Amino acid sequence: MTTTIETSRRRFLVGSALAAGGFALGFHVPFLAGAEAAAETAAELNAWVVIRPDETVVIRIARVEMGQGTLTGLAQLVAEELDCDWSKVTTEYPTPGQNVARNRVWGNFQTAGSRGIRDSQDYVRKGGAAARMMLVQAAADEWGVAASECTAAGGVITHAASSRSTTYGKVAAAAAKLEPPKDIPLKDPKDWKIAGQPLPRLDTAEKLDGRQVYSIDVKLPGMLNAAVRACPVFGGKLKSFDAASVEGMPGVRKVVAVDDTGVAVIADTWWRAKTALDALPVEWDLGPNAGHSSAEFAKVLREGLEADEAFVGSQAGDVRAAVAGAAKVVEAVYGVPHQHHATMEPMNATALFTGDRCEVWTATQNAEAALATASTAAGLPIPQCEVHRLHLGGGFGRRSTSHDFVRQAVLIAKQTPGTPVKLIWSREEDMLHGRYHPVTMCKLTGALDAQGNVVGLHMRISGQSILVSVNPQGLQNGRDPATFQGLNPSGAEGVFGYTIPNLLIDHAMRNPPVPPGFWRGVNNNQNALYLESFVDEMAHAAGHDALEFRRRMLVNHPKHLAVLDAVAEAGGWGKPAAEGVFRGLAQHMGFGSYVAACAEVSVSREGKLKIHRIVAATDCGHVVNPQQVRAQIEGSFAYGLSAALFGEITVKDGKVEQENFDSYPVMLMEDMPAVESIVMPSGEFWGGVGEPTIFVAAPAVLNAIFAATGKRIRTLPLSKANLRSA
Amino acid sequence: MTRLTVNGTEHDIDVDGDTPLLWVVREQLGLTGTKFGCGIGQCGACTVHVDGAAVRSCALPVSAIEAEQKIVTIEGLSPDLSHPIQKAWLALDVPQCGYCQSGQIMAAAALLRETPKPTDEDINAGMQNICRCGTYNRIRAAIKLAAESPQAQRG
Ligand code: FES
Ligand code: FES
Numbered sequence: 001m002t003t004t005i006e007t008s009r010r011r012f013l014v015g016s017a018l019a020a021g022g023f024a025l026g027f028h029v030p031f032l033a034g035a036e037a038a039a040e041t042a043a044e045l046n047a048w049v050v051i052r053p054d055e056t057v058v059i060r061i062a063r064v065e066m067g068q069g070t071l072t073g074l075a076q077l078v079a080e081e082l083d084c085d086w087s088k089v090t091t092e093y094p095t096p097g098q099n100v101a102r103n104r105v106w107g108n109f110q111t112a113g114s115r116g117i118r119d120s121q122d123y124v125r126k127g128g129a130a131a132r133m134m135l136v137q138a139a140a141d142e143w144g145v146a147a148s149e150c151t152a153a154g155g156v157i158t159h160a161a162s163s164r165s166t167t168y169g170k171v172a173a174a175a176a177k178l179e180p181p182k183d184i185p186l187k188d189p190k191d192w193k194i195a196g197q198p199l200p201r202l203d204t205a206e207k208l209d210g211r212q213v214y215s216i217d218v219k220l221p222g223m224l225n226a227a228v229r230a231c232p233v234f235g236g237k238l239k240s241f242d243a244a245s246v247e248g249m250p251g252v253r254k255v256v257a258v259d260d261t262g263v264a265v266i267a268d269t270w271w272r273a274k275t276a277l278d279a280l281p282v283e284w285d286l287g288p289n290a291g292h293s294s295a296e297f298a299k300v301l302r303e304g305l306e307a308d309e310a311f312v313g314s315q316a317g318d319v320r321a322a323v324a325g326a327a328k329v330v331e332a333v334y335g336v337p338h339q340h341h342a343t344m345e346p347m348n349a350t351a352l353f354t355g356d357r358c359e360v361w362t363a364t365q366n367a368e369a370a371l372a373t374a375s376t377a378a379g380l381p382i383p384q385c386e387v388h389r390l391h392l393g394g395g396f397g398r399r400s401t402s403h404d405f406v407r408q409a410v411l412i413a414k415q416t417p418g419t420p421v422k423l424i425w426s427r428e429e430d431m432l433h434g435r436y437h438p439v440t441m442c443k444l445t446g447a448l449d450a451q452g453n454v455v456g457l458h459m460r461i462s463g464q465s466i467l468v469s470v471n472p473q474g475l476q477n478g479r480d481p482a483t484f485q486g487l488n489p490s491g492a493e494g495v496f497g498y499t500i501p502n503l504l505i506d507h508a509m510r511n512p513p514v515p516p517g518f519w520r521g522v523n524n525n526q527n528a529l530y531l532e533s534f535v536d537e538m539a540h541a542a543g544h545d546a547l548e549f550r551r552r553m554l555v556n557h558p559k560h561l562a563v564l565d566a567v568a569e570a571g572g573w574g575k576p577a578a579e580g581v582f583r584g585l586a587q588h589m590g591f592g593s594y595v596a597a598c599a600e601v602s603v604s605r606e607g608k609l610k611i612h613r614i615v616a617a618t619d620c621g622h623v624v625n626p627q628q629v630r631a632q633i634e635g636s637f638a639y640g641l642s643a644a645l646f647g648e649i650t651v652k653d654g655k656v657e658q659e660n661f662d663s664y665p666v667m668l669m670e671d672m673p674a675v676e677s678i679v680m681p682s683g684e685f686w687g688g689v690g691e692p693t694i695f696v697a698a699p700a701v702l703n704a705i706f707a708a709t710g711k712r713i714r715t716l717p718l719s720k721a722n723l724r725s726a
Numbered sequence: 727m728t729r730l731t732v733n734g735t736e737h738d739i740d741v742d743g744d745t746p747l748l749w750v751v752r753e754q755l756g757l758t759g760t761k762f763g764c765g766i767g768q769c770g771a772c773t774v775h776v777d778g779a780a781v782r783s784c785a786l787p788v789s790a791i792e793a794e795q796k797i798v799t800i801e802g803l804s805p806d807l808s809h810p811i812q813k814a815w816l817a818l819d820v821p822q823c824g825y826c827q828s829g830q831i832m833a834a835a836a837l838l839r840e841t842p843k844p845t846d847e848d849i850n851a852g853m854q855n856i857c858r859c860g861t862y863n864r865i866r867a868a869i870k871l872a873a874e875s876p877q878a879q880r881g
Contacts, residue, residue: 216758269753344769345825394825427764
């Protein structure tokens, strides 16, 4: 390892150690006397728990914090079982390289699918419990008593019989030498004191005075900065660029190709790199996609709505016969456009390549995937590469599967060996090279009997598959199971709650050449919108109350029903609303959780929509931090309603037309409704909370708009709809 | 050389005059609390105070700033999180990812200085900063909480 790497790493760690109150493990930071001393005497009880002699409890967090509160929640779960003093808790991220070197002792780093807590709660709690058992054993050994006679609370171990007590910090070194226990019982959540509480987040103070170091803020000695432009048309290639014309501009060090897909300017500062890049003449080979447009995609999707062949997601009875014999048939076509993630922190990564080693500092939802990307781009085996994580300035799925920004940063840094380079995407680059929420349409056909009962439903989804592009191994004989999120007959990920005797849900896969990605809420978003809007349409056609109509079909799914009942009750369903205010309902299950919403809107004569209030209910089984669950419910409404109100990415001539927040508007303060959240965990299971509420945001509002105006909006965004009264 | 007064300290900076204040603050002065979000004055992540007013620093070339104008960034709002806005933000645990929050806090501090008891409409008008995590309701509540503080009108 070269001196350059050592130096940069140290210098970097000074910043992040001070900011995060911790330091990356395994690294020695000789000039940081205090931290170094602590590192040497800190005792690692296991992969999750390190205890310092000063009683500081360092909890390792494998998943990443991107705003969703997982850092605090996971620490609460470990601390609960550890029985430590919460005020002494600090956190740190292990690196993916360390995970590889230690046989994946920290498991999966991926932070997506609302899985941060629900998929790791069991083993992180066991990490905390095992550490506590070892600490108690060490104290018991020292006193020559049985461990079963000792108790632990708040980081203090007590042997009541002899009135002796000691602290975790004092026995940690001895405890770390003990064999880890094999049988590790966990507490009943009913007995939780740290978990389950609305504790303040661990990462708030740093975010209030500029101290928090994000990936975009990384500073390494001698670091240069790069601005990049990839071919604006998907799949296009770099033909040529005239480096000489900008090489003399202030601060410019180098103009480099990024393989055959893009070009970058490297300069002393990012602003100078960007200024030179803007002036750089570039020629592109636009490739086969240059003629495509969203209008053409829509035609292809519309054809899919009627196609004979489709992948089946769920089937019962004979829906065609039911429709043929129905007293009344309801039919409607809905559509949801491409969306952009628009994380507040644009994509960026800093890379240092030294010939035999490559290190990357970045914001990623999947550091192991980022490491693999870095290794491939560097042409070095994984053990010679490393990725250092920082808190994300938003993820929403954009930073989970595609690490194109890491790849670019490494390819650029390879052209300045020994000198680190920070690559930052402009917002325009970020908009043009997203991994977009897939575009889909849905045709729904409902069959009602003479009493207005739903006897048949066909949902034909037509449109883009995410897995085809990001995870083709996940396909089942060409079928993308993720397309049916929330519409599955069974399973934890999302169960269709309605009992309908004749049911067919199928998918005509149509893949426009626009790279899709997981976008907070993923396919549940449009599936819930299609289904819950259409259920309202059917209720209206049957002349039934939208709540009672749903309740009847939810008899076999009491958890779905319970959240719906909760919002109907708290939202005042069936009772008069304020003058001019109308209500709409929606329910859905996905990512392990049950959610429902009751929205209140008004629409002025001129067609101006105001969303006044949304009552939301979530049953996520167990709640680790109720105040963070509430924050996620609020945030989910903002994200989902932003898409419903304004979000639309369109393609023309093979290129995304929206380049910044002026052409891709997002929700602001004035658009945000009041949110009342009902957190109603029923126990026994672990559901996610970072995404589910998004599912019901748009349909509840669309149903309320129908109640207010009689207009059924079936195509988003709402900003394009005419809500003016006729 | 451009002379700027940032957080009470004068700096002589060798920088191209058309460089936006945002990038001078971040790259030349190393004050990275002020964030880049859009570069076109749309998102507010880059909000700083210039003579007490909230300004989107990505759209302000340094050549347009006089040496005696007082620039305050998030790092200079208070030495110890003691500004009423920071206290309220801490009390209500406002941030999620936090990336927009420097800008939100600077915008809110300027709003309170101008309008010590803001109504909901004042808050809507004064807080045009984007938060993709959706912390808007907590921001609104925190501004109201800060407005109750006796030192709310401090800059
Ligand atoms: S970065 Fe200045 S307003 Fe967005
Ligand atoms: S807290 Fe993440 S963008 Fe506002």
